[in-house]
Amino acid sequence: MxxxxxxxxxxxxxxxxxxxxxxxxxxxxxxxxxxxxxxxxxxxxxxxxxxxxxxxxxxxxxxxxxxxxxxxxxxxxxxxxxxxxxxxxxxxxxxxxxxxxxxxxxxxxxxxxxxxxxxxxxxxxxxxxxxxxxxxxxxxxxxxxxxxxxxxxxxxxxxxxxxxxxxxxxxxxxxxxxxxxxxxxxxxxxGRKSEIAGGNLKKLLALRAALAKKTAAPPDGPGRLASLIADTIAEVLSEHERRK
Ligand SMILES: [Zn+2]
CATH class of the missing domain: 3.40.225.10 (Class II aldolase/adducin N-terminal domain)
Structure with missing residues (x-):
């Protein structure tokens, strides 16, 4: 091509x-x-x-x-x-x-x-x-x-x-x-706004940082990216639970 x-x-x-x-x-x-x-x-x-x-x-x-x-x-x-x-x-x-x-x-x-x-x-x-x-x-x-x-x-x-x-x-x-x-x-x-706050916001920011680091190397395709995102979410959530 x-x-x-x-x-x-x-x-x-x-x-x-x-x-x-x-x-x-x-x-x-x-x-x-x-x-x-x-x-x-x-x-x-x-x-x-x-x-x-x-x-x-x-x-x-x-x-x-x-x-x-x-x-x-x-x-x-x-x-x-x-x-x-x-x-x-x-x-x-x-x-x-x-x-x-x-x-x-x-x-x-x-x-x-x-x-x-x-x-x-x-x-x-x-x-x-x-x-x-x-x-x-x-x-x-x-x-x-x-x-x-x-x-x-x-x-x-x-x-x-x-x-x-x-x-x-x-x-x-x-x-x-x-x-x-x-x-x-x-x-x-x-006139109302329910913002994502505290621990939930921190979890999202940690997830974004972890994903940015992992996706710096291009994934091998959409399936690989989806599993990478799922793995990263699981890692960040378990780390967050452990620190609580
Ligand atoms: Zn312009």
Whole structure:
């Protein structure tokens, strides 16, 4: 299989899903992925990400300089470059404007109350970077303090950026981010919030740390990953019981 061709297809599919979910309007947003050690595959500027073709994608070097492709690379590529430079573990970055989480960012808030166990496991810490004019160094200056520790960063009065080990994982994190923003918003509307607290929260954080350590080496497939998660949950829970 042609790896570049498969990666182009994945980015096109992620753009389609972001647009279909209403996370992007018009030509907003951008997606990129590492193409080997020294190049990136990037969505073009000024094109609706819901209707891209694989040939529309642009290849750049690791400084954002164009290598091949007809269009101009995304004007917001700088935030992607910042993440790739800081995070060798990251192979893909997604930037979008999902309305609920972007609403939180516009309100100067993070939807990070510990109300959903899966969100804590998947996403970890959520950051809120200060506002910067899109396309300028102000954006990356604001994000710099968070890129090492966070896979999901809100940008005040702008949107969100997520990253992961592949394009689909980066998309899933964007979906989880918007999903927990929606759930947090419902708890705000209801005026009640039952947070995961104390020992239960510690157990989840320990589980996330243990999983991150174990999955640093790529598992051999979905079955292997499922059994790894089950084993890790059992280990963390028995350790927690022992310490009680
Ligand atoms: Zn944007």
């Amino acid at each position: 042609n790896t570049e061709s498969a990666l182009r297809d994945s980015i096109v599919e992620v753009g389609r899903r972001l647009y279909a979910r209403g996370y992007l309007a018009g030509a907003d947003g951008n997606v990129s992925a590492r193409l080997g050690a020294r190049r990136l595959l990037v969505t073009p500027s000024g094109v609706c990400k819901g209707f891209m073709k694989p040939a529309d994608l642009v290849v750049t070097d690791m400084s954002g300089g164009p290598v091949s492709g007809n269009g101009a690379p995304s004007s917001e590529l700088k935030m992607h470059l910042l993440i790739y430079a800081a995070r060798p573990d990251v192979a893909a970055v997604v930037h979008a404007h999902p309305p609920v989480v972007t609403g939180y960012a516009a309100a100067g808030l993070k939807p990070d109350s510990p109300v959903i166990a899966e969100a804590i496991l998947t996403l970890g810490k959520i950051a809120l970077a200060p506002y910067g004019t899109p396309g300028t160094a102000e954006v990356t200056d604001g994000m710099r303090a968070f890129v090492n520790d966070c896979d999901a960063i809100l940008m005040a009065n702008h949107g969100a950026v997520t990253c992961g080990a592949d394009v689909e994982k980066a998309l899933f994190k964007m979906e989880t981010l918007e999903h927990i923003a929606e759930i947090n918003l419902v708890t705000e509307v209801l």
